[in-house]
Amino acid sequence: MSDKHTVTVTVTVNGQVYTGDCEPRMTLADFLRHECGLTGTHLGCEHGVCGACTVLLDDVAARSCLTFAVQADGARITTVEGLAEGEQLNTLQKSFQEHHGLQCGFCTSGMLMCATELLRENPNPTETEVREGISGVLCRCTGYDSIVKSVMAAAGDQRDAVSEAGSAR
Amino acid sequence: MKPPPFEYRSAHDSTETVELLTEYGDDAKILAGGQSLVPLMNFRMARPSVLIDINQTQDMTGIREDDGHLVIGAMARQRVLERDPTAGVAVPLLPAALAHTGHTTNRNRGTFGGSLAHADPAAELPALLVAMGGELTVKGPSGTRIVPAEDFFLAPLTTTLAYNEILVSARLPRLPSGTGTAVEELARRHGDFAIVSVMAAVHLDSNGRADLVRLAAGGVDSTPIRLHEAESVLSGGTLDETSIDAAATAAADASHPVDDVHGTASYRRDMVRVLVARAIRSAIANR
Ligand SMILES: Cc1cc2nc3c(=O)[nH]c(=O)nc-3n(C[C@H](O)[C@H](O)[C@H](O)COP(=O)(O)OP(=O)(O)OC[C@H]3O[C@@H](n4cnc5c(N)ncnc54)[C@H](O)[C@@H]3O)c2cc1C
Ligand code: FES
Ligand code: FES
Numbered sequence: 001m002s003d004k005h006t007v008t009v010t011v012t013v014n015g016q017v018y019t020g021d022c023e024p025r026m027t028l029a030d031f032l033r034h035e036c037g038l039t040g041t042h043l044g045c046e047h048g049v050c051g052a053c054t055v056l057l058d059d060v061a062a063r064s065c066l067t068f069a070v071q072a073d074g075a076r077i078t079t080v081e082g083l084a085e086g087e088q089l090n091t092l093q094k095s096f097q098e099h100h101g102l103q104c105g106f107c108t109s110g111m112l113m114c115a116t117e118l119l120r121e122n123p124n125p126t127e128t129e130v131r132e133g134i135s136g137v138l139c140r141c142t143g144y145d146s147i148v149k150s151v152m153a154a155a156g157d158q159r160d161a162v163s164e165a166g167s168a169r
Numbered sequence: 170m171k172p173p174p175f176e177y178r179s180a181h182d183s184t185e186t187v188e189l190l191t192e193y194g195d196d197a198k199i200l201a202g203g204q205s206l207v208p209l210m211n212f213r214m215a216r217p218s219v220l221i222d223i224n225q226t227q228d229m230t231g232i233r234e235d236d237g238h239l240v241i242g243a244m245a246r247q248r249v250l251e252r253d254p255t256a257g258v259a260v261p262l263l264p265a266a267l268a269h270t271g272h273t274t275n276r277n278r279g280t281f282g283g284s285l286a287h288a289d290p291a292a293e294l295p296a297l298l299v300a301m302g303g304e305l306t307v308k309g310p311s312g313t314r315i316v317p318a319e320d321f322f323l324a325p326l327t328t329t330l331a332y333n334e335i336l337v338s339a340r341l342p343r344l345p346s347g348t349g350t351a352v353e354e355l356a357r358r359h360g361d362f363a364i365v366s367v368m369a370a371v372h373l374d375s376n377g378r379a380d381l382v383r384l385a386a387g388g389v390d391s392t393p394i395r396l397h398e399a400e401s402v403l404s405g406g407t408l409d410e411t412s413i414d415a416a417a418t419a420a421a422d423a424s425h426p427v428d429d430v431h432g433t434a435s436y437r438r439d440m441v442r443v444l445v446a447r448a449i450r451s452a453i454a455n456r
Contacts, residue, residue, distance in 0.1 A: 005174075007177065023174060024174075024175060024176065024177035024220070025171065025172045025173070025174050025175060027171070027172075027207075030171075046170045046171070046211055047170060047207075047208040047211045047212065048204060048207065048208045048275070049208075051272070051274060054274055060277045060278075061273070061274045061277055062274060062277055062278050063204075063274055063275070063278070065207075065211075066203045066204055066207040066208070066278070067203060067207075067278070068177070068203075068207075070177050071200075071203075071222060071224060114273075114274060117273075118273075131359075132273075132359060132360075133273060135272050135273075135358070135359050135360045136271070136272025136273060136274040136275060136360060137274075
């Protein structure tokens, strides 16, 4: 920590280390967007209601507008930029593309990060569980139906991939 | 909306937190999960000049059983508590109430103690503590004191905590096996704050008479309220439609809600009547 008014923060985002100086009041969301240049994390409300800013903080989904960057010092963060495998969209992202899980795309990074945690913890969710799982992220475009379909389909694709890998062995 | 500037300190344990609170005085605030405090700061409804972050402390996270009680550390994350097998068996109201407490992402960060210290009159955990007759352990410069839940909450966002005191844990009596519990909540949307919430626990003796009745409501007064009159209507009796109706009416009479954008006072009072009856019936069915 430098002085009372600035702090030095080091975070590992999507496997890459970033260090920056900021005021303690800088949110993790602003740090990711302004210091790391990762603008995939969106800010809708900046008071914890819309979920657009959701990232994985040490693997746990968290609203980056309600966490200060200084609190994430030393942490491992995954943002939407970290989901694709190289140039290839991952299963969940592909599913959003195929099932029209986005229109304007503003909520999408939050939806994807939230759904990533959901599917990791519950690979066979019911539709109700998906709806509850993503209830913390607001979408003003889709009416949620296509998002729920995308997440359900991604769960199915993940299951298929697992059983194919199993039978290939 | 960005929060106003503040000085940041990270405390190593509850003792250092109390020392820092004492050093900085009234202008300092504890930062736990940040799910309530940071929005308040962004709205400039709170302007602490110092934040004392307790996320790195290790001495307030435990969830354990102790002599017929469940003891929950203030820094237990709500999501961890929701899925803790010991807690779910000792007090089945806990997972049920937490399922209504915001969204998963809020519960990932939000803490048990933060919700209690924040003291929103519509919040689930404070109502649960009041229903269960829980006790809160508060640490200050001269040691710890125990505060019964009904004395802890004073007004909306106001508790008995002094500026240099920290909530370290709370104790809930373990419910005897065979106790039926229910949480009934009316909210606009899943995860929203309750318009009215009701917590109920009921145990029947071998003759079918109620030997344990716990009822509390949130969102209907400036603090969560224990529904003592409704409990007395039911205690010692067999629970039939007549006594359940009488208890629901007593609960509605004990409520003092106000009008706001989410509903009028009279609507809320009506909902207390409906939800108390529903909660008692489902608690009996859930035994
Ligand atoms: C979108 C959204 C929806 C929500 N919905 C609900 C809901 O339906 N029901 C509900 O109950 N809550 C809801 N919440 C609030 C959430 O549950 C918070 O987690 C909780 O109110 C505060 O816990 P926290 O750990 O985040 O505390 P913080 O926000 O960090 O702190 C809250 C207050 O408590 C003080 N404090 C924290 N810990 C301690 C301690 N150990 N000792 C003394 N003081 C302490 C702080 O100084 C601050 O004044 C919601 C929040 C959001 C953003
Ligand atoms: S920007 Fe963080 S929840 Fe809306
Ligand atoms: S796609 Fe536009 S807000 Fe969800």
